[in-house]
Every structure is written in structure tokens, then in C-alpha cells.
Amino acid sequence: MDIFNFAVRHLRPLRFLPALPHLFDSLLLAVTALRRPTVARSLDRIDWTLMTWPGVTKGPHRFGGTEYRLGGHELGHVHGNGVLDVPLTKPLREQLVADGRVQPHHIYPSSGWVSFYIQGEADVPNALALLRLAYERRQSLLLV
Amino acid sequence: MSRPPPAERQCPGCGRPVTAATILCPFCGVSVLEAPVWAAPPPEELGRAKASRGKIALGIIVADLVAIALLLLAFKLTGSTASGDTAGVLIGSIFIIVPLVMGLVSAWFWRDLNLSTGSYFLYSLVDCALALVLSAVFMAEGGICLLIVSPLLILMVFGGALLGRMLFARNSHRLNLSLVPLALGVLVFDALSPHHSRHAVTDRVVIHARPDVVWRHIAAFPAIPDKPHFWLFKLGLPYPVRSTIEGVRVGAARRCVFSQNLVFDERVTECEPSKRLTFDVVRQPPHPEILGHAAVKRGRFLLQDNGDGTTTLVGTSWYELYVYPSWYYGLWADDIARQVHLRVMNRVKAVCEAPDGHL
Numbered sequence: 285m286d287i288f289n290f291a292v293r294h295l296r297p298l299r300f301l302p303a304l305p306h307l308f309d310s311l312l313l314a315v316t317a318l319r320r321p322t323v324a325r326s327l328d329r330i331d332w333t334l335m336t337w338p339g340v341t342k343g344p345h346r347f348g349g350t351e352y353r354l355g356g357h358e359l360g361h362v363h364g365n366g367v368l369d370v371p372l373t374k375p376l377r378e379q380l381v382a383d384g385r386v387q388p389h390h391i392y393p394s395s396g397w398v399s400f401y402i403q404g405e406a407d408v409p410n411a412l413a414l415l416r417l418a419y420e421r422r423q424s425l426l427l428v
Numbered sequence: 429m430s431r432p433p434p435a436e437r438q439c440p441g442c443g444r445p446v447t448a449a450t451i452l453c454p455f456c457g458v459s460v461l462e463a464p465v466w467a468a469p470p471p472e473e474l475g476r477a478k479a480s481r482g483k484i485a486l487g488i489i490v491a492d493l494v495a496i497a498l499l500l501l502a503f504k505l506t507g508s509t510a511s512g513d514t515a516g517v518l519i520g521s522i523f524i525i526v527p528l529v530m531g532l533v534s535a536w537f538w539r540d541l542n543l544s545t546g547s548y549f550l551y552s553l554v555d556c557a558l559a560l561v562l563s564a565v566f567m568a569e570g571g572i573c574l575l576i577v578s579p580l581l582i583l584m585v586f587g588g589a590l591l592g593r594m595l596f597a598r599n600s601h602r603l604n605l606s607l608v609p610l611a612l613g614v615l616v617f618d619a620l621s622p623h624h625s626r627h628a629v630t631d632r633v634v635i636h637a638r639p640d641v642v643w644r645h646i647a648a649f650p651a652i653p654d655k656p657h658f659w660l661f662k663l664g665l666p667y668p669v670r671s672t673i674e675g676v677r678v679g680a681a682r683r684c685v686f687s688q689n690l691v692f693d694e695r696v697t698e699c700e701p702s703k704r705l706t707f708d709v710v711r712q713p714p715h716p717e718i719l720g721h722a723a724v725k726r727g728r729f730l731l732q733d734n735g736d737g738t739t740t741l742v743g744t745s746w747y748e749l750y751v752y753p754s755w756y757y758g759l760w761a762d763d764i765a766r767q768v769h770l771r772v773m774n775r776v777k778a779v780c781e782a783p784d785g786h787l
Binding site: 302303306307309310311313314315317318321324325327328332342343344350364409 | 528544
């Protein structure tokens with residue numbers, strides 16, 4: 285079990301301590317960048333792309349990682365080890381999981397959230413596609 | 429439903445035709461806007477590039493100035509002189525909070541530069557290098573000490589910079605968390621807390637000789653002619669060369685001589701022939717390397733008769749660490765103590781197992 289999963293499963297109460305989750309995730313990203321630089325480069329590409337999408341803002345996710353939002357609603361967030369979590373609908377989640385493209389959320393597997401593990405630059409298009417789904421869904425809700 | 433406008437351009441990601449109104453390619457998800465943000469700046473923006481270099485340099489310099497201020501505060505609170513063997517305690521916050529704040533300060537200056545993670549690492553490395561040079565010059569730290577501290581320093585500066593990158597995002601939807609009072613609070617609390625870190629390292633070597641034979645060579649082991657194999661010894665960390673003793677009895681003076689003519693003065697406190705020899709370190713030589721940040725307190729040799737003509741020689745050293753976090757520096761110090769043990773104990777083994785007891 286890696287340090288991220290260990291922290292998520294066994295140190296969850298600590299996530300409410302001020303700045304601790306953000307510090308943990310930043311150190312996780314630092315270690316990821318040193319051990320797997322392609323993952324860090326992939327996260328950079330995703331970040332730079334998302335910042336060109338109209339209306340998207342970013343900031344720290346409350347439990348660590350970088351969160352992207354549109355109109356005050358979360359599009360998804362990415363953790364320092366390359367795990368991308370995106371909120372979708374349950375039917376869409378089931379379809380994507382069945383296709384083998386994503387996994388159920390690493391903490392809330394029964395929800396509409398999905399987790400996608402970015403392991404290299406080849407995963408960038410799929411990651412952006414997932415975020416695009418969330419973006420277009422959120423955009424259409426905002427227009428209603 | 430109205431007809432979509434005709435395709436006017438190609439997706440830069442997959443090359444498929446997309447409509448003029450498309451923002452995201454429906455095939456690969458890449459933004460089809462004309463100026464991808466990760467492209468290199470055009471030549472006419474050299475002015476902006478110069479400003480970037482200025483901000484990068486400023487971030488590094490200010491970060492180190494802030495670090496100096498925090499170090500002075502920490503030394504003031506702990507009463508440490510931070511120099512040589514009178515350094516006193518170097519609290520963990522010096523190696524965790526201060527580098528984190530350095531990274532945060534740098535990131536604040538770099539927040540508009542849209543730097544990659546790799547660039548953050550590179551500039552954090554420069555930040556660390558400057559900090560290490562300043563430590564060597566103003567704190568008289570030895571090169572090996574700086575080598576030992578550098579992995580922790582680099583990780584914390586880099587982590588702090590990445591934390592700052594996330595917190596200081598220009599179009600962040602969250603208020604920036606003010607970490608300054610939090611970091612200061614942790615540093616002050618750490619500085620005012622008691623620090624006691626005692627460690628013991630034990631190693632075992634099986635020697636093909638009886639305990640009475642081994643006993644003859646542990647109170648005062650003969651000179652070790654071999655060059656050291658341990659990489660830190662090769663880099664200049666002092667290593668054991670020989671020992672002498674004025675008599676094998678309680679209260680006798682023992683001297684353990686290390687390379688560079690460094691001598692540990694010891695006094696025997698327990699002496700059971702062929703079974704146990706314990707000595708306290710009464711004087712440790714001053715040295716800018718680790719010896720300035722740790723104090724060896726006691727050493728012990730135990731001889732265990734295995735009943736088959738062999739002896740298990742058990743060597744233990746007790747030391748105190750004055751530099752924190754002890755979970756990090758203890759790893760290094762334990763390894764160094766182990767290498768000292770093995771150099772001595774393997775020498776004793778070689779002498780005891782030689783055909784005529786000499787090498």
C-alpha cells in the first residue's frame with residue numbers, strides 16, 4: 285500500500301488539521317516529480333490546458349491537491365501522486381468503469397465520482413476528456 | 429435544430445477537423461484555442477522573459493533572507509550558537525519549517541510565471557544550494573553535514589514551493605491560507621520544547637576464537653591498516669584507527685584514536701575479563717562534521733561464548749543527538765555508528781582468527 289492510500293485510509297481524521305492535507309499533497313507531488321517526472325509533466329499539461337477553458341478557476345482542494353471549478357462547482361481535482369477525481373453521474377460512472385477507462389472513486393466507490401490514475405503523458409488526453417465531460421455537463425447546467 | 433457552422437480549423441492534438449465554435453476537441457479533449465499556454469514565449473516577449481528571470485532570482489534571494497531571519501529567531505529561542513561543537517540543539521523546525529517557508533516565499537514571487545513543476549524543482553535546487561553555501565560560510569558546517577542535510581532540505585524547499593504554487597494561484601477561487609502565523613507558531617513551540625534524543629546502536633560479529641582470545645584484543649585493538657570502505661569515511665568523516673588502554677580494570681583510561689588525529693578519551697566503568705568491557709566517553713574531540721552535532725556517551729563490548737570455540741562479539745554505542753528531526757538524523761548517525769563498530773570488530777575478528785594471532 286503506498287503512502288497516499290495509507291494516509292487516506294488510516295489518517296483520515298487528520299485531514300481537518302489546518303494546511304496539513306495541502307502540505308502532505310505538496311510533498312507527495314514533490315516526491316512524484318522526483319521519482320516519476322513524466323507524471324508531473326502530465327499534471328502540468330492538464331493544468332495549463334484547463335486554465336485556457338473559459339470560466340475555469342483553480343485552487344487548493346480542501347483535502348489536498350489542486351481543484352478546478354466552473355461557476356463555483358467542482359470539475360475535479362488532482363492529487364500529487366497523479367490521481368484525478370472527477371464528479372460525474374452514476375450512470376456515466378458505471379458506463380466508464382465498465383469500459384475499463386476509469387475506476388470507481390478511491391474513497392466513495394458508490395458515488396458518481398470516478399478516479400483516473402495518471403501514469404504518464406499518454407494518459408493526458410483521457411484525463412482531459414474526463415474533465416471535458418464534467419466541464420460540458422456543468423456548463424449546460426449553468427446555461428439552464 | 430440549426431445546422432452547425434462549417435469546420436474551419438484542425439485540432440492541434442489529434443488533427444481532426446473541428447468547428448470554429450469548438451473550444452474542446454470532442455475527440456481528444458485538447459483545447460483547440462490558438463495559443464496553447466505551454467508554448468514557448470515568442471521572441472518579442474523577451475522583455476517578459478527578463479522580468480521572469482528577475483522574479484526568479486528575487487524569489488531565491490528573499491527566501492534565503494527570510495530563512496536567515498527565522499534561523500536567528502530559532503537560535504535566540506534555543507540558546508544555540510549554531511557553530512561548531514558548541515552548536516547546541518538544532519531543532520527540527522530549522523530543517524522542516526524554515527525550508528518550507530523558503531519554498532513558500534519563492535513561490536510567491538514566481539506565482540505569475542506559469543512555471544512547470546520541473547522548473548520549480550530546478551529553482552528550488554538553486555535556493556537550497558545558496559542556503560548550503562551560507563551555512564558553510566556562517567555556521568561553519570562541514571561538507572559532510574551539509575551532504576546529510578541536503579536531501580531533507582531539497583524535499584522541504586521543493587514541497588514548500590509546490591504548496592505555494594497551489595495556494596497563490598492567480599485565479600484561485602479560495603482565499604489564501606495564511607501559513608505564516610502557523611509556521612511561526614510551530615517553530616516557536618518546537619524551540620521552547622525540551623529536546624532529548626538518546627540512541628543505542630548494537631552490532632554482532634561471530635569470531636572463530638575463544639572468548640579469552642577475543643578479550644586480549646578488544647580493550648586495545650591494534651592499528652587498522654586498511655583504507656575505509658564506507659563512502660562517508662572516504663569523503664573525510666573520521667574513522668577509527670586504533671585504541672590504547674593503560675590497564676584492563678575499572679577506572680583505567682582508554683583512548684580511541686580516529687583518523688585526522690582525533691582522540692576520544694574514555695574511562696573503563698565495567699570490566700569482566702572474557703565477558704564484558706564498558707567505557708564512558710569523557711572527552712570527545714571537536715570537529716565541524718557530525719561530531720559537533722552528536723555526543724557519544726558510552727561504549728560496550730560483550731563477549732558471548734557460543735560453546736563451539738566461537739565467540740559472538742556484541743558492540744554497543746550510546747549517543748545523544750543534538751540535531752533534529754531525530755528520525756532523519758538518527759538514520760544517518762546509526763549507520764555511521766554501525767560502520768565504526770564494524771571497522772573495529774572486523775579488525776578484532778581478523779586478528780583473532782589469524783593463524784598466529786597477528787596480522
